Amino acid sequence: MHTxxxxxxxxxxxxxxxxxxxxxxxxxxWESTLLAALVWSVITMVVRPMxxxxxxxxxxxxxxxxxxxxxxxxxxxxxxxVPGFFVAGxxxxxxxxxxxSILSWFVHQVL
Numbered sequence: 001m002h003t004x005x006x007x008x009x010x011x012x013x014x015x016x017x018x019x020x021x022x023x024x025x026x027x028x029x030w031e032s033t034l035l036a037a038l039v040w041s042v043i044t045m046v047v048r049p050m051x052x053x054x055x056x057x058x059x060x061x062x063x064x065x066x067x068x069x070x071x072x073x074x075x076x077x078x079x080x081x082v083p084g085f086f087v088a089g090x091x092x093x094x095x096x097x098x099x100x101s102i103l104s105w106f107v108h109q110v111l
Contacts, residue, residue, distance in 0.1 A: 072094040
């Protein structure tokens, strides 16, 4: 049941991110929103930790700033996987990743 609540929280965070960040749109309706939340959950649980380990030297050299760029690139990469999910550019991806991370953290803390 805990996993279901976390997923619903991620769906809410994705919806809020689409409404808050200009340049991030979902045109496929609920299906694309649910798929985007599922893909983001998989990215944060599986892909990001592996890439964080691989890019650790760059992250150390940049005092942790590369982890923000990695997060933005992963958010931007969701456009390749999720049909109907569109990010206008790297600036929108950077802002969208930051907003989605903050909103996901907040929603998961509340739930």
